[in-house]
Amino acid sequence: MGRHINDEWLVEAVIEPKPSLRDPEGETVLKALVHREGWGEVLEIRSAKLLRFKVRAISPEEAEKLVKKVCDELRLYNPVSSILKVRANEGSRG
Amino acid sequence: MRVLVVKFPGTNCDYDVIEALRKVPATYPELMWYRDAEPRGYDVVVLPGGFSYADRLRAGAIAAKSPLVERLQDYVEGGGLVLGICNGFQILVEAGLLPGSFLVNDSLRFICKWVNLRVENALTPFTCLFSEGQVIKMPIAHKEGHFYAGELSTDLVRSKRAVLRYSTRNGSITNIANPNGSDYSIAALIDTTGRVLGIMPHPERAVDPLLSQDGSVDGLLLFLSIKAWLGG
Numbered sequence: 001m002g003r004h005i006n007d008e009w010l011v012e013a014v015i016e017p018k019p020s021l022r023d024p025e026g027e028t029v030l031k032a033l034v035h036r037e038g039w040g041e042v043l044e045i046r047s048a049k050l051l052r053f054k055v056r057a058i059s060p061e062e063a064e065k066l067v068k069k070v071c072d073e074l075r076l077y078n079p080v081s082s083i084l085k086v087r088a089n090e091g092s093r094g
Numbered sequence: 095m096r097v098l099v100v101k102f103p104g105t106n107c108d109y110d111v112i113e114a115l116r117k118v119p120a121t122y123p124e125l126m127w128y129r130d131a132e133p134r135g136y137d138v139v140v141l142p143g144g145f146s147y148a149d150r151l152r153a154g155a156i157a158a159k160s161p162l163v164e165r166l167q168d169y170v171e172g173g174g175l176v177l178g179i180c181n182g183f184q185i186l187v188e189a190g191l192l193p194g195s196f197l198v199n200d201s202l203r204f205i206c207k208w209v210n211l212r213v214e215n216a217l218t219p220f221t222c223l224f225s226e227g228q229v230i231k232m233p234i235a236h237k238e239g240h241f242y243a244g245e246l247s248t249d250l251v252r253s254k255r256a257v258l259r260y261s262t263r264n265g266s267i268t269n270i271a272n273p274n275g276s277d278y279s280i281a282a283l284i285d286t287t288g289r290v291l292g293i294m295p296h297p298e299r300a301v302d303p304l305l306s307q308d309g310s311v312d313g314l315l316l317f318l319s320i321k322a323w324l325g326g
Contacts (some may be wrong), residue, residue, distance in 0.1 A: 029303065
């Protein structure tokens, strides 16, 4: 089966606070819930925002490139305090 | 002076700003819906507080992309003044008219209370009736109020672009007096042209002696400063 420009992909854009920044939400979940309930083997929790895009593209690489471009150009994340991770789901094709 | 007060979907401090401006002599505030607003011809544009676009994505991020806000750069280059209060400050930061970013308060809570602020710079159009080192009072009301600009924050304080900082009643900058975790307790910030001010506290809620803690009207002095700066 060949690839078509009309293929649809699910792409996840994860917006996380920079690793150097404190994440009070993750810290609270870890300390006030997970550790208090005895899950000491959980070492860290970081909260993030996830935007799931459905896009039309010829390949997962192109789908990721498109979503990155949208996130950068429209400033869907603030690069001063956040990092962006984009991943297309191979299984979501079509 | 002619003042344009802009309303976005979710702005809710617009009428308070209009009322505050009515206390300033020879001042004509006009409230306009963001789509109809054209900054040309006004001395000052105010972006009031509230929850533009319900804080979706990030406080201020969506309003920052509106054509009106994108036109503010030219307006400022032409000599116009811009005042962003609370959500208006967040919009200016997201639009890149001011540097940095806003994070959720360290406490993760919405905080609404009166705070003390130390005036760091009285040579701006917005603070010229104060004196440097003076401690003033205004209320804050925000959840995303933790100003973060990384290494740049040191410069912002050193250059006195951090116009107001959260302080104790006697003007000490301490962690306890910092309500939200902001870098260096920064509460208000001016741009490099000296014509764009973002302020997290609400000056429009500190204009009536009956409604403040101790009869102070420091917010009114901020609006009167603008008038004095522009002449008259």
